[in-house]
Amino acid sequence: MPTLNLPLTEEPSLLPGFDETVLESARSGEHALLQAKRTAAYERYSVIPNPEAFHEEYRRMNPDLFRFPSFTRLDIPNESVEVASSDADEHYDVVIAVSPTGYRIQDRTGVLSQEGVNVLTLDAAAREFPNLLEQSIGTAMVADEQRKFLDLNGAFWNVGFFIYVRKKVELPNGILIRYYNDQAGTTLLPKLVVVAEQESRFAIAEEFSSPDGVETLCVSGREFHLDAAADVKLISLQGWGNKGIHIGEDWARVKRDGKVDLFSMTFGGCVSKMTVGCDVCEPNANAYLGGVFFADEHQHFDQKTLQYHSAPDTYSNMMYKGAVKDHGYSVYQGIIRALKHCVGVDSYQTNNNLVLDATARADSLPGLIIDADELACSHGATFGNLDQEQLYYLRSRGVPEGEARRMLVMGFFDEVIDRIPFKPLQDHLHSVIARKFGSL
Amino acid sequence: MAHLEIKNLHARTGDIEILKGVNLEISQGEVHALMGPNGSGKSTLSSVIMGHPDYEVTEGDILLDGESLLEMDPEERAIAGLFLCFQYPVAIPGVSISNFLKKAVDARHPEGKAPSGPFLKEMRENMAYLDMDPKFANRGLNEGFSGGEKKRMEILQMMMFKPTMAIMDETDSGLDIDALQVVSKGVNKLRGPDLGLLVITHYERILTYIQPDHLHILMEGRVVMSGGPELVKQLEENGYDWVREQASLPA
Numbered sequence: 056m057p058t059l060n061l062p063l064t065e066e067p068s069l070l071p072g073f074d075e076t077v078l079e080s081a082r083s084g085e086h087a088l089l090q091a092k093r094t095a096a097y098e099r100y101s102v103i104p105n106p107e108a109f110h111e112e113y114r115r116m117n118p119d120l121f122r123f124p125s126f127t128r129l130d131i132p133n134e135s136v137e138v139a140s141s142d143a144d145e146h147y148d149v150v151i152a153v154s155p156t157g158y159r160i161q162d163r164t165g166v167l168s169q170e171g172v173n174v175l176t177l178d179a180a181a182r183e184f185p186n187l188l189e190q191s192i193g194t195a196m197v198a199d200e201q202r203k204f205l206d207l208n209g210a211f212w213n214v215g216f217f218i219y220v221r222k223k224v225e226l227p228n229g230i231l232i233r234y235y236n237d238q239a240g241t242t243l244l245p246k247l248v249v250v251a252e253q254e255s256r257f258a259i260a261e262e263f264s265s266p267d268g269v270e271t272l273c274v275s276g277r278e279f280h281l282d283a284a285a286d287v288k289l290i291s292l293q294g295w296g297n298k299g300i301h302i303g304e305d306w307a308r309v310k311r312d313g314k315v316d317l318f319s320m321t322f323g324g325c326v327s328k329m330t331v332g333c334d335v336c337e338p339n340a341n342a343y344l345g346g347v348f349f350a351d352e353h354q355h356f357d358q359k360t361l362q363y364h365s366a367p368d369t370y371s372n373m374m375y376k377g378a379v380k381d382h383g384y385s386v387y388q389g390i391i392r393a394l395k396h397c398v399g400v401d402s403y404q405t406n407n408n409l410v411l412d413a414t415a416r417a418d419s420l421p422g423l424i425i426d427a428d429e430l431a432c433s434h435g436a437t438f439g440n441l442d443q444e445q446l447y448y449l450r451s452r453g454v455p456e457g458e459a460r461r462m463l464v465m466g467f468f469d470e471v472i473d474r475i476p477f478k479p480l481q482d483h484l485h486s487v488i489a490r491k492f493g494s495l
Numbered sequence: 496m497a498h499l500e501i502k503n504l505h506a507r508t509g510d511i512e513i514l515k516g517v518n519l520e521i522s523q524g525e526v527h528a529l530m531g532p533n534g535s536g537k538s539t540l541s542s543v544i545m546g547h548p549d550y551e552v553t554e555g556d557i558l559l560d561g562e563s564l565l566e567m568d569p570e571e572r573a574i575a576g577l578f579l580c581f582q583y584p585v586a587i588p589g590v591s592i593s594n595f596l597k598k599a600v601d602a603r604h605p606e607g608k609a610p611s612g613p614f615l616k617e618m619r620e621n622m623a624y625l626d627m628d629p630k631f632a633n634r635g636l637n638e639g640f641s642g643g644e645k646k647r648m649e650i651l652q653m654m655m656f657k658p659t660m661a662i663m664d665e666t667d668s669g670l671d672i673d674a675l676q677v678v679s680k681g682v683n684k685l686r687g688p689d690l691g692l693l694v695i696t697h698y699e700r701i702l703t704y705i706q707p708d709h710l711h712i713l714m715e716g717r718v719v720m721s722g723g724p725e726l727v728k729q730l731e732e733n734g735y736d737w738v739r740e741q742a743s744l745p746a
Binding site for chain 1: 545546547548568569570572573574579581584585587588589590594595598599602603635652656
């Protein structure tokens with residue numbers, strides 16, 4: 056037997072600030088169903104090894120970034136409070152706003168008073184839809200994966216919502232969820248569970264923000280269950296202030312003829328680690344994973360995707376586009392997985408990186424694990440600065456150099472941004488990118 | 496009256512000198528053709544005039560209306576009235592044609608922003624004239640375009656930007672006869688007292704559609720012969736060998 060020269064693993068330990076005492080306080084007064092779910096997540100979480108540098112997934116990150124000695128769990132009261140409005144609110148049917156003092160669910164267009172749409176806290180959902188919740192929490196994730204931070208969120212979540220849309224119901228303007236945290240040294244652990252019945256159709260936008268200079272941690276967990284021919288889009292915009300740390304896990308399970316679009320937009324914070332996975336588990340299920348990220352000023356963004364094909368004739372397309380400059384560092388790792396009997400799979404994985412100066416770095420590790428024949432899977436990654444011939448072409452048409460560069464950067468990202476169903480969010484993304492891009 | 500004057504132009508890329516003393520003058524209202532065998536420096540000349548960063552001018556000058564272009568950026572040359580119809584236009588996915596054209600038209604507008612209504616009307620009319628599908632306006636610039644579509648796109652830009660001096664760099668290469676006719680139709684519409692035109696080509700065919708007033712032959716980085724349209728026929732019948740002999744260049 057050859058021996059692998061790996062360092063010895065320490066016993067899996069618990070992150071400081073997330074132990075049984077804190078778990079008990081999270082469970083206290085809660086519906087038994089949620090208590091049981093927390094305990095189950097905690098049991099998994101406590102045996103999964105901590106991130107170490109020799110784990111492939113963390114090889115390009117400093118695992119010390121994931122020890123969080125100084126963060127405590129934010130105790131968000133489970134009560135509705137007044138939360139300041141945002142200009143963005145008016146574009147949506149329902150707005151959920153979360154702050155350290157509580158949450159507010161606002162039904163702007165009256166959709167919640169009609170049959171077919173429920174947006175409620177997990178606590179309320181446990182009382183109203185116990186069976187559905189029992190089936191949906193902790194079950195969207197792909198089998199045989201171990202996700203420590205998803206289980207951390209599952210055990211310790213401190214604000215949770217359930218979105219349930221019935222058969223054939225469509226939401227014209229969608230749902231916005233805004234998270235805000237201005238409490239230094241605290242951890243927000245938002246949980247979102249989405250159940251889309253047959254042929255339902257809606258989109259959810261999420262925004263995260265905090266003031267610059269305030270150290271915050273967020274461990275987000277989202278699960279999506281799409282029944283036959285449901286069409287659900289999630290657009291998540293991570294815009295934490297410059298001292299934010301973000302860890303996110305998104306998992307979707309898509310049934311026959313369903314279509315999920317998971318957009319992950321990463322701009323803020325100092326460290327971000329996003330994982331997005333989808334299981335297209337019945338024929339003709341389809342997933343699109345779109346990513347836009349821009350790391351500068353020593354930001355470290357890490358993103359991982361899993362396109363999991365567990366049924367024949369399933370489709371997925373992943374496109375992550377990122378830019379790095381000014382000591383920014385980004386890592387993309389992705390896998391397309393097709394199980395043994397899954398013929399007729401059609402799957403793409405593309406990661407394009409703009410490396411805008413020599414101080415910045417982008418790593419890309421696309422990969423395929425294919426156990427089936429007769430399918431089409433492809434992956435590719437590109438790196439480079441702005442294309443000099445494209446720049447020259449625009450300039451030769453009279454477009455000033457700065458404007459030409461801006462157009463090329465926007466054009467680069469628009470391949471993903473154009474697919475976002477919310478125009479105000481597109482405009483917002485453009486302005487964030489323009490600000491980051493500056494005068495390069 | 497716009498006037499382009501190329502004086503003893505020497506240019507190189509890397510260590511290779513490609514232009515070795517080009518002299519050429521074009522006035523507004525005139526159509527000049529520039530022909531020459533492969534590798535004679537035709538495309539380099541157009542790149543140098545437009546200000547491609549890969550080329551370095553080592554001697555001589557390029558003057559537009561008496562002012563040297565050499566210190567000007569490509570965008571300044573374009574605003575000064577110069578236009579280059581690229582032989583191989585690049586594709587720019589994500590930058591739509593209408594957005595691109597608007598930005599370029601804005602750059603020429605005295606207030607920095609052209610009114611949208613008239614701009615869109617003009618764009619649609621010009622596209623119709625060039626038999627282009629109006630839906631193209633929303634597509635990425637040259638993204639997935641055929642050779643013919645790319646060249647129409649070049650002509651569309653020329654119609655929108657209204658240059659005083661245009662260079663067409665082997666616009667005919669890779670075009671079938673139908674596309675060539677459409678492209679020539681566009682060029683001939685622009686032809687007139689307001690436009691000076693330099694048609695660079697490898698083949699005589701395009702010159703039957705866009706008839707030049709003058710023809711120049713470029714060989715080994717220099718204009719070795721200039722004449723009237725009758726030169727076209729001579730080249731067609733006899734090739735370049737006799738020119739080479741007359742210019743006392745080695746075969």
